[in-house]
Amino acid sequence: MADIGHNVSLSERARRIRRNALRMGEVQGQGYIAQALGVADVLAVSYFHATSYRPEDPEWEGRDRFLLSIGHYAIALYAALIEAKIIPEDELETYGTDDSRLPMSGMAAYTPGMEITGGSLGHGLGIAVGMGLALKRKGSKSFVYNLFSDGELDEGSTWEAAMSAGSYKLDNLIGIVDVNQMQADGPSLGVMNFEPLAPKFEAFGWFVQRVDGNDIDALVTAFDAARHHAGAQPRLIICDTKMAKGVPFLEARERNHFLRVEPHEWAEALKIIDAGAVA
Amino acid sequence: MRRSKYIRPEHLQNGGGAPRLTTSAMIASIAGPDQPTKPAPFGHTLAAVAERNARIVGLSADLAKYTDLHIFRAAHPDRFYQMGMAEQLLMMAAAGMAREGFQPWVTTYAVFASRRAYDFICLAIAEEMLDVKIVCALPGLTTGYGPSHQATEDIAMFRGMPNLTIIDPCDAHEIEQAVPAIAARKGPVYMRLLRGNVPLVLDEYGYEFELGKAKLLRDGRDTLIISSGLMTMRALDAAKELQRDGVDAAVLHVPTIKPLDEATILAECRRAGRLVVVAENHTVIGGLGEAVGATLMRSDVRPAAFRQIALPDQFLEAGALPTLHDRYGLSTGKVVSAIKGWLDE
Numbered sequence: 001m002a003d004i005g006h007n008v009s010l011s012e013r014a015r016r017i018r019r020n021a022l023r024m025g026e027v028q029g030q031g032y033i034a035q036a037l038g039v040a041d042v043l044a045v046s047y048f049h050a051t052s053y054r055p056e057d058p059e060w061e062g063r064d065r066f067l068l069s070i071g072h073y074a075i076a077l078y079a080a081l082i083e084a085k086i087i088p089e090d091e092l093e094t095y096g097t098d099d100s101r102l103p104m105s106g107m108a109a110y111t112p113g114m115e116i117t118g119g120s121l122g123h124g125l126g127i128a129v130g131m132g133l134a135l136k137r138k139g140s141k142s143f144v145y146n147l148f149s150d151g152e153l154d155e156g157s158t159w160e161a162a163m164s165a166g167s168y169k170l171d172n173l174i175g176i177v178d179v180n181q182m183q184a185d186g187p188s189l190g191v192m193n194f195e196p197l198a199p200k201f202e203a204f205g206w207f208v209q210r211v212d213g214n215d216i217d218a219l220v221t222a223f224d225a226a227r228h229h230a231g232a233q234p235r236l237i238i239c240d241t242k243m244a245k246g247v248p249f250l251e252a253r254e255r256n257h258f259l260r261v262e263p264h265e266w267a268e269a270l271k272i273i274d275a276g277a278v279a
Numbered sequence: 280m281r282r283s284k285y286i287r288p289e290h291l292q293n294g295g296g297a298p299r300l301t302t303s304a305m306i307a308s309i310a311g312p313d314q315p316t317k318p319a320p321f322g323h324t325l326a327a328v329a330e331r332n333a334r335i336v337g338l339s340a341d342l343a344k345y346t347d348l349h350i351f352r353a354a355h356p357d358r359f360y361q362m363g364m365a366e367q368l369l370m371m372a373a374a375g376m377a378r379e380g381f382q383p384w385v386t387t388y389a390v391f392a393s394r395r396a397y398d399f400i401c402l403a404i405a406e407e408m409l410d411v412k413i414v415c416a417l418p419g420l421t422t423g424y425g426p427s428h429q430a431t432e433d434i435a436m437f438r439g440m441p442n443l444t445i446i447d448p449c450d451a452h453e454i455e456q457a458v459p460a461i462a463a464r465k466g467p468v469y470m471r472l473l474r475g476n477v478p479l480v481l482d483e484y485g486y487e488f489e490l491g492k493a494k495l496l497r498d499g500r501d502t503l504i505i506s507s508g509l510m511t512m513r514a515l516d517a518a519k520e521l522q523r524d525g526v527d528a529a530v531l532h533v534p535t536i537k538p539l540d541e542a543t544i545l546a547e548c549r550r551a552g553r554l555v556v557v558a559e560n561h562t563v564i565g566g567l568g569e570a571v572g573a574t575l576m577r578s579d580v581r582p583a584a585f586r587q588i589a590l591p592d593q594f595l596e597a598g599a600l601p602t603l604h605d606r607y608g609l610s611t612g613k614v615v616s617a618i619k620g621w622l623d624e
Contacts, residue, residue, distance in 0.1 A: 130375020160368035
């Protein structure tokens with residue numbers, strides 16, 4: 001067996017997360033595939049480097065909490081939870097179907113490992129603030145991660161939460177913003193200009209890093225720095241990602257917020273992803 | 280009709296001669312002049328219940344002092360969380376704390392919880408059946424500040440939210456009993472709060488609050504008044520006045536709006552020959568009145584007549600609370616005259 005090394009292993013995790021997402025996308029023929037492919041590296045580092053959890057006990061008290069604020073990214077999180085063995089792989093084929101534990105928009109009551117019900121955007125960061133306060137109250141050393149999107153920067157509730165996290169100096173809260181520059185109505189900055197982003201959060205008292213969200217080494221460094229930062233302040237990792245990363249013919253599509261993929265293209269996409277497999 | 284901003288007060292108009300009005304929105308008590316009251320029953324009771332329940336925490340959105348939560352804050356300073364003037368955050372943070380095993384009691388004004396934070400209560404709290412208690416001051420018409428502060432439709436909105444229990448207490452006695460009962464019930468609860476010096480009424484009737492139960496406070500042959508919140512106080516006063524005029528009025532107090540005690544309501548409404556009047560401090564749309572009306576229709580129960588005492592489907596005026604209660608039909612005098620009028624029909 002080849003010596004795959006630590007970061008190479010994370011690349012392989014990311015590849016399998018992409019593969020799981022594509023297989024789920026194929027069940028419905030369409031979906032938020034581009035987001036899943038784009039955020040796969042962030043999820044690989046989150047679940048296989050940064051966070052503590054027990055696959056057999058998703059509600060283990062000592063776990064780090066990983067909140068998915070962006071409900072429609074559920075396909076991405078399911079792909080990671082399957083890779084993390086929190087959800088059995090054979091449930092892939094149920095994605096979005098009746099009676100499935102994997103609904104199209106993420107809900108806490110449906111899916112092991114899904115901490116909150118997202119989907120009404122702008123909820124996650126505020127819930128993370130409450131969890132961060134509660135964990136401190138309990139004397140817990142766990143972190144709360146909240147994965148949210150550049151689109152959620154439009155929501156006023158996100159900024160209510162951001163200000164309070166700074167005010168409470170919540171050093172157990174790590175925000176992860178997926179800046180993929182695409183919203184329902186088009187490119188994010190055209191929908192609403194949220195830049196300059198890092199200085200906004202810094203002004204709210206956060207320790208902010210901005211990285212290429214598809215560069216695993218950079219993500220590892222940023223997650224380590226976020227966890228070990230000495231300042232009594234919340235932490236934010238701004239991840240610039242590429243929609244549909246890893247499948248060039250899908251990356252090239254201009255409107256890819258909700259991708260429709262032709263039946264024959266799924267096999268083609270999987271072939272591209274599998275070509276990167278580590279033996 | 281609301282007054283026009285282009286018409287000056289009557290006493291300042293040429294040749295007006297009308298008296299200058301001195302009542303104002305500073306007169307905001309629901310208590311009568313000689314009525315016994317208790318100070319901040321919610322705050323004192325919650326502070327006491329929290330002595331025995333370490334899961335309880337308190338959160339407010341810059342309104343602790345105006346929702347009597349400052350009493351809790353003074354008793355348990357390390358268990359109070361100030362969330363700033365941010366009601367969306369208030370509900371999200373409460374959801375997060377409940378997920379971690381705490382029982383957050385959050386306070387704000389009813390207008391802000393219902394109109395501003397609805398989505399956050401619905402998705403972050405109710406959908407997940409989280410153990411969050413939402414206690415809101417200024418329900419219905421209990422302030423003269425105008426529509427920005429008058430939560431005339433809060434119950435209509437919250438009745439539509441699955442999983443949510445809705446409580447509309449009448450007085451200090453009931454609040455003292457409702458708080459421990461709500462703490463003992465797992466799941467989300469919305470309670471309308473009467474704050475400050477709150478009238479003491481129900482102790483006289485040997486009343487005991489039971490979550491989900493309507494209670495007959497007095498019986499009567501001619502009319503049945505079904506009421507919640509402060510309108511039960513009005514109904515009891517009205518029944519005494521009606522008695523003097525030979526009208527025998529029963530009062531059924533329904534503090535739990537949801538789930539509704541349909542069995543008790545139906546049993547009372549089945550008694551023949553009585554005018555049924557539902558009285559509530561809420562718009563005529565979507566509150567206790569329509570809830571009772573639908574319950575009767577679904578069960579084919581037809582009282583002799585069915586009428587509602589409620590706020591009109593309007594944005595209400597500003598002014599002194601007694602003036603407004605009289606104008607919009609919630610004062611004891613207006614309740615008495617309405618019922619007499621209906622009995623004469």
